[in-house]
Amino acid sequence: MVTSNHSTNTNNHLSKLKNFTYKYIYLVIILIFVVALTILSPHFFSYNNFINIFRQVSVNFILGVALTYVIITAGIDLSVGSILAFAGVTAGLFLRTGGNFIVAILIALLIGSICGLINGVLVAKAKLAPFIATLGMMSIARGLALVVTSGNSITIDNANYTFLGSGNIYSIPMPVIIAIIVLIISSFILRKTWFGRYLYAIGGSHEASRLSGIKVDKLIIFTYTISGFLSGVAAVVLTARLWSAPPIAGQGYELDAIAAAVIGGASLMGGKGKILGTLYGAMVIGIIRNGLNLLGVSSFLQQVVIGVIIILAVFLDKMRNKNE
Amino acid sequence: MVTSNHSTNTNNHLSKLKNFTYKYIYLVIILIFVVALTILSPHFFSYNNFINIFRQVSVNFILGVALTYVIITAGIDLSVGSILAFAGVTAGLFLRTGGNFIVAILIALLIGSICGLINGVLVAKAKLAPFIATLGMMSIARGLALVVTSGNSITIDNANYTFLGSGNIYSIPMPVIIAIIVLIISSFILRKTWFGRYLYAIGGSHEASRLSGIKVDKLIIFTYTISGFLSGVAAVVLTARLWSAPPIAGQGYELDAIAAAVIGGASLMGGKGKILGTLYGAMVIGIIRNGLNLLGVSSFLQQVVIGVIIILAVFLDKMRNKNE
Amino acid sequence: MAKVLQMKNISKFFPGVKALDNVDFSLDSGEIHVLAGENGAGKSTLIKILSGAYQKSEGEIFLHGQKVEINNPIKAKKLGINVIYQELELALNMTVMENIFLGKLPLSNRAFGTVDFNKIYQETKNILNKLGLDFTPNALVGDLRVADQQMVEIAKALLGNPEILIMDEPTSSLCDSEIERLFTVMNDLKKADKSIIFISHRMEELWEVGDKISILRSGKMITTESLDEIDENGVTTAMVGKEIKNKFPKQKLNIGDEVLKVENLSSNKGIKNISFKVNAGEILGISGLVGSGRTEILRAIFGADKIEEGEIYIKSKRVKINSPNDAVKYGIGLIPEDRKQQGLVLDLNVKDNITLSILKKLAKSGVLNEKKMKEVSKEYIDKLSIKTPNMNFKSKLLSGGNQQKVVLAKWLCAKSNVFLFDEPTRGIDVGAKVEVYELMIELAKNGAAIIMVSSEMPEILNMSDRILVMHEGEITGKFKAEDAKAENILNCAMGGELSGNK
Amino acid sequence: VQAQDDVIGVDEEEAEYNIGFIVKTMANPYFARMKDGAEEAAFDFNINLTWVSAQEHTDAEGQLNLVEDMIEREMDAIVINPVGPEAIVPAINQANERGIPVVIVDTTAAGGEIVTFVGMDNVDAASDIAEYVAQELNGSGKIAILEGVRGHSTAEERLVGYNNVIDQYPDLEVVASQAANYDRSQGMSVTENFLVSNPDLDLIISSNDEMALGAIRAIRAAGMQNQVKVVGFDAINDALVSVNNGEMLATVESVPDMQAYESVKAAVDFLNGKEVAPEVIVPCIVVDKNNVDEFLD
Numbered sequence A, B: 001m002v003t004s005n006h007s008t009n010t011n012n013h014l015s016k017l018k019n020f021t022y023k024y025i026y027l028v029i030i031l032i033f034v035v036a037l038t039i040l041s042p043h044f045f046s047y048n049n050f051i052n053i054f055r056q057v058s059v060n061f062i063l064g065v066a067l068t069y070v071i072i073t074a075g076i077d078l079s080v081g082s083i084l085a086f087a088g089v090t091a092g093l094f095l096r097t098g099g100n101f102i103v104a105i106l107i108a109l110l111i112g113s114i115c116g117l118i119n120g121v122l123v124a125k126a127k128l129a130p131f132i133a134t135l136g137m138m139s140i141a142r143g144l145a146l147v148v149t150s151g152n153s154i155t156i157d158n159a160n161y162t163f164l165g166s167g168n169i170y171s172i173p174m175p176v177i178i179a180i181i182v183l184i185i186s187s188f189i190l191r192k193t194w195f196g197r198y199l200y201a202i203g204g205s206h207e208a209s210r211l212s213g214i215k216v217d218k219l220i221i222f223t224y225t226i227s228g229f230l231s232g233v234a235a236v237v238l239t240a241r242l243w244s245a246p247p248i249a250g251q252g253y254e255l256d257a258i259a260a261a262v263i264g265g266a267s268l269m270g271g272k273g274k275i276l277g278t279l280y281g282a283m284v285i286g287i288i289r290n291g292l293n294l295l296g297v298s299s300f301l302q303q304v305v306i307g308v309i310i311i312l313a314v315f316l317d318k319m320r321n322k323n324e
Numbered sequence C: 001m002a003k004v005l006q007m008k009n010i011s012k013f014f015p016g017v018k019a020l021d022n023v024d025f026s027l028d029s030g031e032i033h034v035l036a037g038e039n040g041a042g043k044s045t046l047i048k049i050l051s052g053a054y055q056k057s058e059g060e061i062f063l064h065g066q067k068v069e070i071n072n073p074i075k076a077k078k079l080g081i082n083v084i085y086q087e088l089e090l091a092l093n094m095t096v097m098e099n100i101f102l103g104k105l106p107l108s109n110r111a112f113g114t115v116d117f118n119k120i121y122q123e124t125k126n127i128l129n130k131l132g133l134d135f136t137p138n139a140l141v142g143d144l145r146v147a148d149q150q151m152v153e154i155a156k157a158l159l160g161n162p163e164i165l166i167m168d169e170p171t172s173s174l175c176d177s178e179i180e181r182l183f184t185v186m187n188d189l190k191k192a193d194k195s196i197i198f199i200s201h202r203m204e205e206l207w208e209v210g211d212k213i214s215i216l217r218s219g220k221m222i223t224t225e226s227l228d229e230i231d232e233n234g235v236t237t238a239m240v241g242k243e244i245k246n247k248f249p250k251q252k253l254n255i256g257d258e259v260l261k262v263e264n265l266s267s268n269k270g271i272k273n274i275s276f277k278v279n280a281g282e283i284l285g286i287s288g289l290v291g292s293g294r295t296e297i298l299r300a301i302f303g304a305d306k307i308e309e310g311e312i313y314i315k316s317k318r319v320k321i322n323s324p325n326d327a328v329k330y331g332i333g334l335i336p337e338d339r340k341q342q343g344l345v346l347d348l349n350v351k352d353n354i355t356l357s358i359l360k361k362l363a364k365s366g367v368l369n370e371k372k373m374k375e376v377s378k379e380y381i382d383k384l385s386i387k388t389p390n391m392n393f394k395s396k397l398l399s400g401g402n403q404q405k406v407v408l409a410k411w412l413c414a415k416s417n418v419f420l421f422d423e424p425t426r427g428i429d430v431g432a433k434v435e436v437y438e439l440m441i442e443l444a445k446n447g448a449a450i451i452m453v454s455s456e457m458p459e460i461l462n463m464s465d466r467i468l469v470m471h472e473g474e475i476t477g478k479f480k481a482e483d484a485k486a487e488n489i490l491n492c493a494m495g496g497e498l499s500g501n502k
Numbered sequence D: 001v002q003a004q005d006d007v008i009g010v011d012e013e014e015a016e017y018n019i020g021f022i023v024k025t026m027a028n029p030y031f032a033r034m035k036d037g038a039e040e041a042a043f044d045f046n047i048n049l050t051w052v053s054a055q056e057h058t059d060a061e062g063q064l065n066l067v068e069d070m071i072e073r074e075m076d077a078i079v080i081n082p083v084g085p086e087a088i089v090p091a092i093n094q095a096n097e098r099g100i101p102v103v104i105v106d107t108t109a110a111g112g113e114i115v116t117f118v119g120m121d122n123v124d125a126a127s128d129i130a131e132y133v134a135q136e137l138n139g140s141g142k143i144a145i146l147e148g149v150r151g152h153s154t155a156e157e158r159l160v161g162y163n164n165v166i167d168q169y170p171d172l173e174v175v176a177s178q179a180a181n182y183d184r185s186q187g188m189s190v191t192e193n194f195l196v197s198n199p200d201l202d203l204i205i206s207s208n209d210e211m212a213l214g215a216i217r218a219i220r221a222a223g224m225q226n227q228v229k230v231v232g233f234d235a236i237n238d239a240l241v242s243v244n245n246g247e248m249l250a251t252v253e254s255v256p257d258m259q260a261y262e263s264v265k266a267a268v269d270f271l272n273g274k275e276v277a278p279e280v281i282v283p284c285i286v287v288d289k290n291n292v293d294e295f296l297d
């Protein structure tokens, strides 16, 4: 019995060490990337470049958060990129008429939320597969963005508005500040509020949640509305960064956003996902893109390398879960 | 008691009628489209145009079949479009060296199958989420297609090969014939063979299948290999239709293929899906596209209309299932 | 008799849990060997090791004296070991015959790999006939009632003529006649020198069918004895570690005012014209055969299914219940029969599940009150003696009985005053059963109204104040507890004349 | 449903000919300008013109489908702006079989019987702007290139054009070349990275104006507008404005409206039995501060 106890103890120590490594494997993997890129590229490790990366990651992260919410409920939202474009061009058109920048922001958020609301109703009430409902919305919102602009980018020259994308506060770029606000609030909601906990419950079991008195339909509608709202936030950030609103903005962003959420541990079967994980996912993608650009890897090879690294990053994370 | 019996009888009759309508709602919906388009466009209702539609639908249908297989096992394959491109350019490059057309076809099928096999191993053995594994492959295969061609389309002038895309047999276009062969074989496999039945079982319950002694991992690997193989088939059809192999072919096709499968009743949660349903899904998408083109609807509005119709088509199908 | 199977020094560690500790177990040919123990004692774990679903941490397994390694379910099947799992493992999207032949579909053409559907249809029909089941081999398993799904699982395990058949609580969702048929089948197998490991929490049936009993407690093997030499008291004492004096701690309580009244309730799920009322402090038992519509009554009251006609009154006030959310607001709680799908969110931890329906109420301006959640959870984990390493343990990993207790805890802490129990003690051990009964009494004392659907006659007879009997969606009998007799109830359940007094 | 906004020109009954015009995409102002030119020609020559575009400028099959649909509508002639030179060949062949004349505009076709090709030579145009850049930099400097959608013929041809010229100047160095997929926001992100890895960058050549405008945003955000210059391609309106106010150095005007006008005219001439030259090359013009007035509305 003594030996058995002893071995259990050693096991415990070992497993604690393991646990520690695995718990922070996110950071470990990112660290590996950072070290590798620092060695490979003289330009990588600099304050400016890190600011760059954070700024570039912010839009994908915000959309990734939108998808984390949706994916936790076992849903999916393919329309975030298109909603971004549609919300962006409406805000842009409003600004072009000389409108106030705060109203423009509210319009972007409202348009995003309405599109999200429609997604939610289609999923929760009409009981459409989320994939289909949001695929439809993806096509509709993109079409609308093109229709209202006749395919032209809308130039934005309202300095208050563009400050949100190009300004700094204490030399931290506004997109990063907005992303951090989204990070804190959304993480707080998921971890600390009843709403967040119910989303996990719904993702875990729709039926058991309903039979526990949770208003599943309403919460799902609300979740897609949040996703649309966050697409509106991303729209503001992106268009303010670009000083213009292109109707084709955000094409393909849904895949990057889903990848960020899933790399970060969200399960498409529902019930799993964390905002910090999504941040990790977005950072991995962002760092790779940035690093490959800095290294001057050809655009062709970049695609190959990104594919391999996405698979690797998730694979390492899998190992962690297995050992947990 | 007599009244009650009587009312039950009427109910039976009514429900039989209902059942009939619902069972054939696929055809009903397509019929509605056909009638509407015939009224709206003088060009729609003609033998040639129907041949057109079938030819245009064939590639999406073949990829839709690939996705039906994968989706039945509760998986997803985002890489079909990229694999199509990669398989296509390799066949094209081989033909350019003066290679035999049959060997070229085999090469396309082999490349497709190998990519699919890798997907399968990543999903079944490395236990990656199918979304991530195939997202990675999507990026990798596209990159490889660009690398091997240096970004240029490969011209194909082997008449035997292009016959597969542009030729006719008894005035039926070859792509349609190939699609029909795929239809018959894949439907047969799913409905009649042990392999097909086990795919449904795996999608229905992974665990139950495993505990029943089904070699779940092997079958899943095989399923993704089939999906890759069919992407190879689609590559042959498409490149033979285009008389060239563009490395950017098939971009975005994965979404259309998934939409075809899901409109046709496949559930992303697994365990459900039929080849005939997928044919319906592909036809709905194809008829709408063709009809909108014939009507001269602007490409912007087309996107809006297609989004709405996809949602409607699935919604109607939902009603059917509810009433069944 | 020849030793067929020997398990020696088997241990199994899960992270944080020692599920089995040096267990020895052996099985003779032609023997029905009962495996007993409290919820979480390790019964399912032991048989999962035998079936290759889990890997043992330590120990050895011998078949016919030969050492074997059972690394996966396929290997176990090859060795002639078939299992009926406690949590049904079926592909709900497939037909009965395909489920029964899952993993061993016969082919009509080897080259094409086509399945011989005629053959499996015929063979399935034979098996279903033998088990006295009336659904067709073509039925979708997902459309079947839980009980029938259980029978499919049994039919599946019988196929292939296994040498060792393991049954993990096969009777928990079956009615008496089905259980009888199952026992006949088991006895036939026994005559053919097959061996059966049988797990059940229904005490009375152990002696009816078993030869020997092995009793586990907290992962340790306590004793193995012939069932001729041990009585119910002995078994419970070995299981629980103390003697259980009163299996049904029913007390006569003061019946208060009417709490719930149902009038002319009909739903499209097959219940017709249901009327009854329950008062504060009263336990209304609902009996009937499987499929008689008892579950549907509870679901209709709870707003889980649509009501077509009829009225519901709470404390004499007419209420509209359109969703479970409404029901919860009116203080109604449902403990569903299928805890895995409907009772629990398996991926959430014990604490979250216990507080699931009051999370919103516990929260202050939307923010969860973790401290309160912990307090509440601790209170009910203690009260119901839920066996869990800690309250942050995933409910998926709890033993079946403990999962049931978590569902109970959810409604207890929601302070419901109408409790709808659907088979409340299904899969719960003797000790815990008594605890659940005591809780019901406690609730009743505090003025709750309780409806208890049960297929266990002793439970119905001993715990109810009044008894309703259902047959094909209608009430065919109403009894006061003191006048109720098993045969009368059974008669009504079979659709016999309305009898008994109001 | 009868959104006939893309049938332009005169009514079908009064029209002399029905012509179909198929472009790559409409999600780019370049093609809107093309449409303007086509519309002008339609009225000038009494044409009923049906204007359609593929969904994606990369979708060769989608465009083939569109041509098939046009053939089905028995157009008198078809004008095609191909997604790629090779993949359009079977479409042209189909039209040939049905006896429908085909005019190719803007991007070449690699085969098939066509009436004529109207358009610019992407390689030449790209060489022109690169030559302009070489002069501006006095033959020496560090250049980064924003590539279009790789694998797309215009993107590849423009790259060839740039590199042909740059290779002739030993002191001109391409220090980075990355795809930004014709997308303004990607143009911005990729440029941000360029600026980090090449702080001494002198100029960015962009394969279209959208990316160039994104690049300008990145450069201004980094405060490097006095160091890094940008040239674009296509001369869309936003770019002309940008050239006019000194943010963008230059862009290439390939006169898409004139190309479209000429292509419709060629089709009409052919239908009327007139002789049509086998190739109508519309000259490209480099637009900078000096001549931007001529192009601004």
Ligand SMILES: Nc1ncnc2c1ncn2[C@@H]1O[C@H](COP(=O)(O)OP(=O)(O)OP(=O)(O)O)[C@@H](O)[C@H]1O
Residues within 6 Å of the ligand: C014, C015, C017, C018, C019, C037, C038, C039, C040, C041, C042, C043, C044, C045, C046, C086, C387, C397, C398, C399, C400, C401, C402, C427
């Ligand atoms: N996969 C797992 N991971 C961690 N702990 C587990 C796992 N499976 C079972 N356990 C734990 O092992 C113990 C034994 O569980 P087991 O399911 O064998 O009990 P049981 O005797 O079958 O109980 P019941 O009668 O309730 O079914 C329990 O404490 C349970 O929580």
Ligand SMILES: Nc1ncnc2c1ncn2[C@@H]1O[C@H](COP(=O)(O)OP(=O)(O)OP(=O)(O)O)[C@@H](O)[C@H]1O
Residues within 6 Å of the ligand: C145, C146, C147, C268, C269, C270, C288, C289, C290, C291, C292, C293, C294, C295, C296, C337, C455
């Ligand atoms: N989804 C459904 N649609 C139509 N009828 C149904 C459905 N589910 C159940 N029924 C019918 O309702 C009746 C009651 O079913 P159920 O088995 O749930 O009753 P029960 O008395 O609760 O049995 P038990 O609790 O023992 O399983 C049966 O006649 C059954 O066929």
Ligand SMILES: [Mg+2]
Residues within 6 Å of the ligand: C043, C044, C045, C086, C168, C399, C400
């Ligand atoms: Mg158990």
Ligand SMILES: [Mg+2]
Residues within 6 Å of the ligand: C294, C295, C296, C337, C422
């Ligand atoms: Mg029931």
